[in-house]
Amino acid sequence: MRDPSPLELLTARPALRMDAEAGLLFENLPLIDIVRAHATPTWVYGADTIKTRYRRLKTAFPTTKIHYAVKANDHLAVLAVLAREGAGADVVSIGELQRALHAGIPPNRIVFSGVGKTETELSAALHHRIATINVESPEELATLSALATAAQTRAPVALRVNPEVDANTHEKISTGRKGDKFGIPIAEIPALYAHASTLPGIALQGLAVHIGSQVTTTAPYHAAYTKLAALVRDLRAQNLPITTLDCGGGLAVPYRNEPVPLPEAWAATIAKAFSGLNLALTIEPGRWITAPAGLLVARIIRSRRQNMPRPLHVIDAAMNDFARPAMYGAWHGILPLSPTALHAPLAEADFAGPICESSDFLARRRAAPPLHEADLVAILDVGAYGAVMSSTYNARPHAAQVMLHDGIATLIRPRPPVADLWSDETVPTDLK
Numbered sequence: 022m023r024d025p026s027p028l029e030l031l032t033a034r035p036a037l038r039m040d041a042e043a044g045l046l047f048e049n050l051p052l053i054d055i056v057r058a059h060a061t062p063t064w065v066y067g068a069d070t071i072k073t074r075y076r077r078l079k080t081a082f083p084t085t086k087i088h089y090a091v092k093a094n095d096h097l098a099v100l101a102v103l104a105r106e107g108a109g110a111d112v113v114s115i116g117e118l119q120r121a122l123h124a125g126i127p128p129n130r131i132v133f134s135g136v137g138k139t140e141t142e143l144s145a146a147l148h149h150r151i152a153t154i155n156v157e158s159p160e161e162l163a164t165l166s167a168l169a170t171a172a173q174t175r176a177p178v179a180l181r182v183n184p185e186v187d188a189n190t191h192e193k194i195s196t197g198r199k200g201d202k203f204g205i206p207i208a209e210i211p212a213l214y215a216h217a218s219t220l221p222g223i224a225l226q227g228l229a230v231h232i233g234s235q236v237t238t239t240a241p242y243h244a245a246y247t248k249l250a251a252l253v254r255d256l257r258a259q260n261l262p263i264t265t266l267d268c269g270g271g272l273a274v275p276y277r278n279e280p281v282p283l284p285e286a287w288a289a290t291i292a293k294a295f296s297g298l299n300l301a302l303t304i305e306p307g308r309w310i311t312a313p314a315g316l317l318v319a320r321i322i323r324s325r326r327q328n329m330p331r332p333l334h335v336i337d338a339a340m341n342d343f344a345r346p347a348m349y350g351a352w353h354g355i356l357p358l359s360p361t362a363l364h365a366p367l368a369e370a371d372f373a374g375p376i377c378e379s380s381d382f383l384a385r386r387r388a389a390p391p392l393h394e395a396d397l398v399a400i401l402d403v404g405a406y407g408a409v410m411s412s413t414y415n416a417r418p419h420a421a422q423v424m425l426h427d428g429i430a431t432l433i434r435p436r437p438p439v440a441d442l443w444s445d446e447t448v449p450t451d452l453k
């Protein structure tokens with residue numbers, strides 16, 4: 022596939038605009054103003070984009086509950102925008118559970134997924150009376166039943182099914198194939214479901230499935246949901262009640278302007294598979310809601326041309342800030358902030374971070390305008406699986422985070438001073 026040009030990337034993204042004087046605008050605010058106030062690298066999130074996308078999903082899924090997958094972007098401000106829209110949350114740790122509650126998402130709209138929930142986490146889920154615990158193994162089921170019985174309560178449970186379907190996505194984000202660590206093999210479900218229905222501490226609701234992330238066609242969804250619908254009929258034929266079905270997340274975003282299913286196509290796939298079964302349906306999208314709502318603004322520290330196959334722009338955002346290109350080979354658009362660069366002739370260039378790792382690239386062989394030291398660029402579609410995956414590797418403090426809301430840019434997390442990196446470290450007394 023041919024890479025989209027910077028102009029094509031811009032045109033396909035409604036929240037972005039190039040102003041002849043102010044340069045690149047995000048939700049109508051000049052990014053240069055944010056750089057002047059907060060320097061680089063800085064994450065910029067657009068609250069309107071988050072809202073617009075959530076509402077778009079709501080329109081496509083009018084009767085389906087939407088639980089935002091918190092791991093995609095767990096900043097309190099992002100969660101607050103979604104909480105106000107009425108979104109629920111899908112959490113995978115006690116930290117995410119507490120974040121979601123702190124941001125104002127009510128416990129009865131929270132579901133807890135994950136293969137390794139500890140007893141502390143399961144107890145917290147019971148204590149807060151969340152909507153559903155998606156149980157991923159027979160061992161977890163037994164532990165949860167015991168904990169609930171001891172607490173004189175019953176745990177609201179769905180069994181997470183591994184449907185043994187290939188989501189045709191990146192190896193590292195596929196979760197529903199035979200041998201993936203997630204969920205209970207589909208063949209084991211009928212016996213375990215029957216067993217779960219007899220356990221004193223378990224209030225069995227139904228089933229859950231999540232086949233992977235960045236799913237770019239509806240075919241894998243169709244395959245998984247068809248198996249799930251047959252399973253629901255089987256369970257009911259054995260007089261086992263099942264009232265809920267969690268259809269997971271994973272809907273792709275067009276990072277590269279590639280064709281991806283619209284929310285309506287995903288909704289139609291779900292409606293078709295489960296029509297007539299009278300199930301309360303839920304979905305748990307993360308990436309689709311927040312990815313296009315985030316940019317990472319960075320500055321070119323150094324541009325090298327001599328004796329290079331193509332220009333190498335070393336920018337001040339690196340793999341510690343944004344891991345996806347190094348970790349998954351992910352492709353993210355890069356736009357100059359300057360209006361003149363947008364229409365300049367394109368030539369291949371590489372974009373790397375300053376970290377001492379050969380994998381620290383943000384983009385390779387990218388069609389880019391001529392760029393020079395001190396020029397500013399925005400890395401696109403980084404609102405999901407961006408800042409949440411940051412580290413401080415190479416003693417680089419976390420980047421600043423800004424949210425645009427109602428025409429105002431708010432610093433929602435300042436860039437910490439370098440000394441914060443070691444402020445909680447201790448040196449043994451005899452080494453001081």
Ligand SMILES: *Cc1c(COP(=O)(O)O)cnc(C)c1O
Nearest residue numbers: 090134234270271305306307308
């Ligand atoms: C990560 C995850 C999601 C969200 O996936 P996206 O690709 O961000 O939509 C949903 N459900 C579960 C169980 C997950 O682990």
